[in-house]
Amino acid sequence: MAAEPRPKRPIRWHIAVFLAPAVLVYTAIMILPLAGTLQLSLFRNIEQSQVFVGLSNFRMLFGDPNWSVNFWNALRNNVWFFIIHMLVQNPIGVLLAALLSSPRLRFAAFYRTAIFVPTILSFVIVGFAWKLILSPIWGVAPHLMDFVGLKSFFTPWLGKEQYALTALSLVSVWQFVGIPMMLIYAALLSIPDEVIEAAECDGVTGMAQFWKIKLPLILPSIGIISILTFVGNFNAFDLIYTAQGALAGPNYSTDILGTFLYRAFFGFQLQVGDPNMGAAIATMMFLIILGGVCVYLFLVQTRLRRYQF
Amino acid sequence: MKTKLLTALLLGTSILATTGMALAEDVTLNIESWRGDDLTIWKDKLIPAFEAKNPGIKVVFAPSAPTEYDAALGAKLAAGSAGDLITCRPFDKSLELFKKGNLADLTSLPGMDNFSPVAKAAWQTDDGKSSFCVPMASVIHGFIYNKDAFDKLGLKVPTTVDEFYAVLDKIKADGTYIPMAMGTKDLWEAATMGYQNIGPNYWKGEEGRQALIKGEQKLTDADWVAPYKELAKWKPYLGDGFEAQTYPDSQNLFTLGRAAIYPAGSWEIGLFNTQAQFKMGAFPPPVQKAGDTCYISDHTDIGMGLNAASKHPEEAKKFLSWVASPDFATIYANALPGFFSLNSTPVKMEDPLAQEFVSWRGKCKSTIRSTYQILSRGTPNLENETWVESANVINGTDTPEAAAKKLQDGLDSWYKPAK
Numbered sequence: 001m002a003a004e005p006r007p008k009r010p011i012r013w014h015i016a017v018f019l020a021p022a023v024l025v026y027t028a029i030m031i032l033p034l035a036g037t038l039q040l041s042l043f044r045n046i047e048q049s050q051v052f053v054g055l056s057n058f059r060m061l062f063g064d065p066n067w068s069v070n071f072w073n074a075l076r077n078n079v080w081f082f083i084i085h086m087l088v089q090n091p092i093g094v095l096l097a098a099l100l101s102s103p104r105l106r107f108a109a110f111y112r113t114a115i116f117v118p119t120i121l122s123f124v125i126v127g128f129a130w131k132l133i134l135s136p137i138w139g140v141a142p143h144l145m146d147f148v149g150l151k152s153f154f155t156p157w158l159g160k161e162q163y164a165l166t167a168l169s170l171v172s173v174w175q176f177v178g179i180p181m182m183l184i185y186a187a188l189l190s191i192p193d194e195v196i197e198a199a200e201c202d203g204v205t206g207m208a209q210f211w212k213i214k215l216p217l218i219l220p221s222i223g224i225i226s227i228l229t230f231v232g233n234f235n236a237f238d239l240i241y242t243a244q245g246a247l248a249g250p251n252y253s254t255d256i257l258g259t260f261l262y263r264a265f266f267g268f269q270l271q272v273g274d275p276n277m278g279a280a281i282a283t284m285m286f287l288i289i290l291g292g293v294c295v296y297l298f299l300v301q302t303r304l305r306r307y308q309f
Numbered sequence: 310m311k312t313k314l315l316t317a318l319l320l321g322t323s324i325l326a327t328t329g330m331a332l333a334e335d336v337t338l339n340i341e342s343w344r345g346d347d348l349t350i351w352k353d354k355l356i357p358a359f360e361a362k363n364p365g366i367k368v369v370f371a372p373s374a375p376t377e378y379d380a381a382l383g384a385k386l387a388a389g390s391a392g393d394l395i396t397c398r399p400f401d402k403s404l405e406l407f408k409k410g411n412l413a414d415l416t417s418l419p420g421m422d423n424f425s426p427v428a429k430a431a432w433q434t435d436d437g438k439s440s441f442c443v444p445m446a447s448v449i450h451g452f453i454y455n456k457d458a459f460d461k462l463g464l465k466v467p468t469t470v471d472e473f474y475a476v477l478d479k480i481k482a483d484g485t486y487i488p489m490a491m492g493t494k495d496l497w498e499a500a501t502m503g504y505q506n507i508g509p510n511y512w513k514g515e516e517g518r519q520a521l522i523k524g525e526q527k528l529t530d531a532d533w534v535a536p537y538k539e540l541a542k543w544k545p546y547l548g549d550g551f552e553a554q555t556y557p558d559s560q561n562l563f564t565l566g567r568a569a570i571y572p573a574g575s576w577e578i579g580l581f582n583t584q585a586q587f588k589m590g591a592f593p594p595p596v597q598k599a600g601d602t603c604y605i606s607d608h609t610d611i612g613m614g615l616n617a618a619s620k621h622p623e624e625a626k627k628f629l630s631w632v633a634s635p636d637f638a639t640i641y642a643n644a645l646p647g648f649f650s651l652n653s654t655p656v657k658m659e660d661p662l663a664q665e666f667v668s669w670r671g672k673c674k675s676t677i678r679s680t681y682q683i684l685s686r687g688t689p690n691l692e693n694e695t696w697v698e699s700a701n702v703i704n705g706t707d708t709p710e711a712a713a714k715k716l717q718d719g720l721d722s723w724y725k726p727a728k
Contacts, residue, residue: 064722065722066688066689066719066722066723067688131555134553135550135553135554135555135558136548136549136550136551136553136554137548137549137550137554137558137562138558142550155550156494156550156551156552156553156554157553158494158552158553159492159493159494159550159551159552159553159554159704160552160553161704161706244494245495245496247496247693247696247697249493249494249495249496249697249700250493250494250496250552250697250700250701250704250706251697251700251701251704251706251707252697263693268690268693269497269690269692269693269696270400270401270680270681270685270690270691270692270693271685271688271690271692271693272401272686274688
């Protein structure tokens with residue numbers, strides 16, 4: 001008896017069909033522009049036509065002091081911007097989440113909402129509001145500080161080279177502290193009561209409980225927050241632009257990669273935009289972010305222990 | 310959106326109003342512009358004045374938003390749907406259009422000889438041989454002061470640098486007013502209202518500017534560093550926290566009567582007239598020694614050119630000749646105090662403050678901002694760097710010499726003057 005031919009496996013069209021919308025949309029709005037940017041960075045406009053020049057734009061970006069000084073300055077500022085977020089925003093976020101998850105806290109929902117609200121505000125509003133708050137002429141900051149006898153500590157922070165970037169970083173922290181808070185809060189809530197109860201049976205309570213039990217359990221969330229902060233900070237632009245303008249004054253002290261890219265790509269005032277150099281800077285930003293994310297994925301995330309409940 | 314709707318409405322009404330009487334052979338000219346603010350002036354004053362004298366030609370003013378103008382105009386020119394008449398930005402942006410063949414050569418247009426070479430410089434090829442836009446208006450730099458404050462403190466309008474500082478010292482000693490309303494936060498105030506305002510007196514206006522372009526002078530020369538040295542001296546006379554004071558802050562400080570002197574551009578006149586509750590006066594940048602020739606920055610800002618693809622070049626040229634005439638200048642300058650006609654024929658203006666500004670043309674020599682022509686084509690951009698360095702000098706971050714050196718080094722890195 002001849003073996004019946006095995007029924008041919010039908011081609012599973014449905015997989016392609018169901019994937020298609022997401023793939024198409026993502027390709028059209030993310031992958032193609034990204035490829036376009038990379039391509040643009042390898043060309044240069046010579047006599048009104050795009051000419052392939054290989055890596056010469058990058059050579060100019062790093063070799064010509066007119067570009068490289070600005071680039072390294074922007075990168076340095078961006079790193080500082082990131083450090084402030086990591087040192088201030090995320091610890092405060094964890095602290096707030098820990099406080100909010102405390103069962104004895106009253107009005108927790110109100111605090112949660114109030115702290116999260118700035119996150120959904122537009123950058124323009126945040127930048128403008130803080131510019132006014134810190135204004136030495138009409139701002140409330142000098143008056144409030146006068147009230148508590150600290151007037152002598154007031155300086156026009158946004159106008160001083162040594163303070164402007166830190167001040168803006170803190171404004172950004174103020175705006176975004178709600179995101180780590182919410183994520184950590186959710187992580188803390190998801191810790192099962194049994195684990196906490198077991199810890200209590202073993203006599204681990206209070207601060208020790210937080211450090212020894214809860215913190216290890218929320219570490220993966222903190223990792224995710226760090227990487228979100230990293231990507232967000234190295235893509236930042238709006239706050240600096242609304243508060244300090246495209247020249248990121250004073251004396252380029254608040255210039256980050258985003259504003260540097262903007263000036264190069266679109267130009268500013270009499271400066272004519274140079275899309276090719278802009279694309280080269282955008283490519284560098286992409287590589288920096290890609291590098292950071294890879295470091296996190298391969299070195300950090302694989303070592304984080306996960307607990308299944 | 311609102312302006313577009315308004316434009317559409319106005320267009321609609323003007324068409325409706327004219328269909329009745331328009332003859333078949335009427336020619337309609339469209340004006341491209343970014344000056345949406347001027348729509349009523351064009352519609353109510355300028356265009357009727359022209360149409361009354363030139364039957365058979367209809368003119369429509371069709372502005373777009375300032376930030377969209379350059380891109381929109383480029384797209385329309387490429388598509389062949391741009392208007393017959395094109396409002397010109399000064400220098401490189403218009404020069405680029407001319408080089409691409411979008412703007413027609415107007416060198417021989419009747420009426421062009423009504424303008425001085427400085428006035429035409431903004432819309433000429435680098436060699437000065439062809440002109441492609443009719444100069445319409447310029448803005449003049451100087452200082453606007455609070456007349457009431459000056460009267461109260463018994464101050465006289467300063468003419469020399471020494472008198473200028475004496476006046477500032479007196480205002481500061483009195484303490485009622487902030488001596489000078491200027492901030493460095495927005496950077497361009499320091500450069501435009503500061504450096505470009507007082508600078509021409511030191512680098513001798515056109516003489517220095519041309520020598521800089523030819524490479525005969527450098528920004529590190531004494532004449533170019535001197536204005537920075539003056540700016541550095543301004544610091545104690547500015548208000549508390551001037552480092553974080555923005556341009557609107559400065560305007561408000563002055564119009565609220567809290568500051569006595571405002572380093573200005575004449576475009577402020579319109580706004581200040583409506584906001585300030587006190588009498589105002591103006592004086593030109595003070596000279597170094599009594600009797601020195603004074604120089605003012607009379608910066609060409611707006612012009613009008615002819616679309617090379619226009620279907621009605623003859624009628625459009627007729628209109629441009631009219632724009633070059635004293636008639637146009639009178640209406641325009643009076644409707645927009647602070648935007649001065651560049652016409653060589655003196656224009657009679659009603660606004661006293663505007664009159665004061667324009668009277669300096671008679672006694673001082675005019676020049677334009679030193680960084681605008683040719684010198685801001687490369688990277689680093691001289692204009693932008695001047696903003697940053699002017700603010701640095703006032704903030705005390707850089708010495709005048711260091712600032713000048715940075716600017717010259719930046720310029721040297723890409724600019725090779727023709728020998």
